[in-house]
Amino acid sequence: MKHPLHAPRLRLAARQRFGWRTLRPHQLTAMRAVMRRRDALVVLPTGAGKSAVYQIPATLLRGPTVVISPLLALQQDQISALNDRGHPDLRAVRVSSAETPNQQAAALEDIRQGRARFLFITPEQLSSPDRLAEVRALRPALVAVDEAHCISAWGHDFRPDYLALGHLIRGLGRPPVVALTATASPPVRDDILDRLGLDDPEIIISGLDRPNLFLEVAHCPTEEYRWRRLVALLESEQRPGIIYAPTRRAAEELAGRLDAAGFPAEFYHGGMPAGARETLHERFLDDQVPIMVATSAFGMGIDKPNIRWVAHVALPDSPDSYLQEIGRAGRDGEPARALLLWRAEDIGLQRFFTGGLPDAKELTELAALLATGPTTRTALREQTGLSARKLGQLLALLEQVGACTRRGTKLSVGRYAPAPADAARAAVAEAERQQAVQRSRTDMMRAFAETRACRGQTLLAYFGEHMSTVCEHCDSCHAGSSSAETIADGPFPVHSTVRHAEWGAGMVLGYEEDRMTVLFDDVGYKTLSVPVVSEQGLLAVEAG
Known part of the structure; x- marks a missing residue:
C-alpha cells in the first residue's frame, strides 16, 4: 500500500523546521519507510544527510524518538545542531555518564512533558534495567541507531553493549527502528539486520563514490621514504588534515616528529583521559589543531566540512575502516585528498591486532x-x-x-x-570463522593498495557496488593504467549466490577486468580469475 501524502508532509517539515528546500531521493525513500512504521537500514555516504532521515519524520510522529549513539562527542554535536535551530519540535536532551543524576532526571521529565522530542542515549545506559524501564515508559515512537556498524562483530568498535542492542530495543517495547551508517559491507549489513532483529526492513543503499575525493596510494620501501612522502603532502596541501597511525605509540611519536620538523600537530588515541580527548576533539573542530595524528579511535562524529586531506601511514585493517576514515575529508564538496602510504610489514601488524582465539x-x-x-x-x-x-x-x-x-x-x-x-x-x-573473514578483509585492503586498476571500482566492488565506468579521481586513472572497459556481466550475475567445493557458499560482489570478487560465508573475501573459474568450473550456482 502506498502513502503518497507522506512525501509532501516530509518536504514541508524539512522546509519549515530545517530550512531545507529539497530532499534527496534516497533520504525521502528512507523517511517514507519510517512514516509507514517500517524498520529501515540506511547506508549513505558521509555528508549525504543520514541524520535527517530520522530527524524530519520524528517531528511528525506521536511520541519521542530515542537516538542511540556510541560517542558522547557525536551526541553533543547532534544535540547542539538541533537545539540551535530554536524550534520546540527539535529540542533534544541527553542521558549519559556526562550528566549528573539530577540532570538525567530532568532530561527524562522534559521528554515526559513534551518539552523535548529527542532523547540521546548510549547503549551502556540502556543496559541498566531501571533506565530501560524509564525509557520504555516514555513510549518512544522511533529508535534511531546511529553508527550502526558498531553493532557488528565486523564493525570498528565492537562494544559489548552494542552487541546486545537488539535485545535492549525489544525491552523498549520494540518501536520501529532505523539503523544508519556511512559504510557497511555485505557481512556488516547482514550482522546489523540480524543483531537488531529488523523486521522486513526497507534497505536503502546509496552510491558510496565520492567524486571530490582523490584516491592515491604509494608503496613505501622504507620508513624514511614513507616520511618523505608524508612531508611532501604536508608541504603541498592546505590544512586541516588527519593522519591515521596504526598504534598509540606510533601516533605519539609521529606527532612529536612532525612538531620538531615545523608541522604543528597533536596526537589522539583511546588511551588518553576522556577529558583530554574531548578537549582535542573540540579544538580540532574549532580549527585550532591543523594536523591531527590519531589512531582509529578518532573520527566518528567528526562533522567538520573543511578537512582537506586524510593520510594513512599504515595499511588499514579493512576497506570498511579505510572508507570510514577517508570519508571525513571534503565534506564541503570541495576537492580533497586521501593518501595511503603502506609497507608490506603493515600486514603483520594487522595480523597481530586480529588476536588469538578465545579460551x-x-x-x-x-x-x-x-x-x-x-x-x-x-x-x-x-x-x-x-x-x-x-x-x-x-x-x-x-x-x-x-x-x-x-x-x-x-x-x-x-x-x-x-x-x-x-x-x-x-x-x-x-x-x-570470524578470524578467517577478518584476515580476508585485510587481504582485500592489500589488494586495493596493490592494484593498478581504477581504485574507485576496486573499492566499491568490495561493498557490492558496480561502477560502470572508471572513477577518474584516483592515481590509477590519472596515470592511465585503469581500463575504461569493465566487465558488466561475468559468468554469474552480481549478487548471485555460488558455491565452491572447498570454501562453500558465497555471494558474487563484482567484476574488475578479468577478476571477480566473491564473499564466502566461511572464509571471507576471495578474488578469483574469471578465465580460471570458467575453464575449471570452480563455482556453481547455489541451489535455492
Missing part, C-alpha cells in the same frame, strides 16, 4: 554458569572476573551458537542448548 576453558565455565539459571552480566563479571569487553565478546559467541539467550537484561540458556563443553567447541569454531 575454550573460559567459554566452558561461562556456559556452565549460564546453565545454572537466569543471571545478569554484572553477576557473571563478579563470578568470572572477566572484563566487561571480554565477557561481552564471549557471550556474543555463545549466543551465536545457541548457548545463550537474552530476555531483557537476563541471560540464560534455551531448552535445547548444547552442553557447556560442546558450546565451547562450537564457539571456538565460530571465532575461527
Whole structure:
C-alpha cells in the first residue's frame, strides 16, 4: 500500500523546521519507510544527510524518538545542531555518564512533558534495567541507531553493549527502528539486520563514490621514504588534515616528529583521559589543531566540512575502516585528498591486532554458569572476573551458537542448548570463522593498495557496488593504467549466490577486468580469475 501524502508532509517539515528546500531521493525513500512504521537500514555516504532521515519524520510522529549513539562527542554535536535551530519540535536532551543524576532526571521529565522530542542515549545506559524501564515508559515512537556498524562483530568498535542492542530495543517495547551508517559491507549489513532483529526492513543503499575525493596510494620501501612522502603532502596541501597511525605509540611519536620538523600537530588515541580527548576533539573542530595524528579511535562524529586531506601511514585493517576514515575529508564538496602510504610489514601488524582465539576453558565455565539459571552480566563479571569487553565478546559467541539467550537484561540458556563443553567447541569454531573473514578483509585492503586498476571500482566492488565506468579521481586513472572497459556481466550475475567445493557458499560482489570478487560465508573475501573459474568450473550456482 502506498502513502503518497507522506512525501509532501516530509518536504514541508524539512522546509519549515530545517530550512531545507529539497530532499534527496534516497533520504525521502528512507523517511517514507519510517512514516509507514517500517524498520529501515540506511547506508549513505558521509555528508549525504543520514541524520535527517530520522530527524524530519520524528517531528511528525506521536511520541519521542530515542537516538542511540556510541560517542558522547557525536551526541553533543547532534544535540547542539538541533537545539540551535530554536524550534520546540527539535529540542533534544541527553542521558549519559556526562550528566549528573539530577540532570538525567530532568532530561527524562522534559521528554515526559513534551518539552523535548529527542532523547540521546548510549547503549551502556540502556543496559541498566531501571533506565530501560524509564525509557520504555516514555513510549518512544522511533529508535534511531546511529553508527550502526558498531553493532557488528565486523564493525570498528565492537562494544559489548552494542552487541546486545537488539535485545535492549525489544525491552523498549520494540518501536520501529532505523539503523544508519556511512559504510557497511555485505557481512556488516547482514550482522546489523540480524543483531537488531529488523523486521522486513526497507534497505536503502546509496552510491558510496565520492567524486571530490582523490584516491592515491604509494608503496613505501622504507620508513624514511614513507616520511618523505608524508612531508611532501604536508608541504603541498592546505590544512586541516588527519593522519591515521596504526598504534598509540606510533601516533605519539609521529606527532612529536612532525612538531620538531615545523608541522604543528597533536596526537589522539583511546588511551588518553576522556577529558583530554574531548578537549582535542573540540579544538580540532574549532580549527585550532591543523594536523591531527590519531589512531582509529578518532573520527566518528567528526562533522567538520573543511578537512582537506586524510593520510594513512599504515595499511588499514579493512576497506570498511579505510572508507570510514577517508570519508571525513571534503565534506564541503570541495576537492580533497586521501593518501595511503603502506609497507608490506603493515600486514603483520594487522595480523597481530586480529588476536588469538578465545579460551575454550573460559567459554566452558561461562556456559556452565549460564546453565545454572537466569543471571545478569554484572553477576557473571563478579563470578568470572572477566572484563566487561571480554565477557561481552564471549557471550556474543555463545549466543551465536545457541548457548545463550537474552530476555531483557537476563541471560540464560534455551531448552535445547548444547552442553557447556560442546558450546565451547562450537564457539571456538565460530571465532575461527570470524578470524578467517577478518584476515580476508585485510587481504582485500592489500589488494586495493596493490592494484593498478581504477581504485574507485576496486573499492566499491568490495561493498557490492558496480561502477560502470572508471572513477577518474584516483592515481590509477590519472596515470592511465585503469581500463575504461569493465566487465558488466561475468559468468554469474552480481549478487548471485555460488558455491565452491572447498570454501562453500558465497555471494558474487563484482567484476574488475578479468577478476571477480566473491564473499564466502566461511572464509571471507576471495578474488578469483574469471578465465580460471570458467575453464575449471570452480563455482556453481547455489541451489535455492
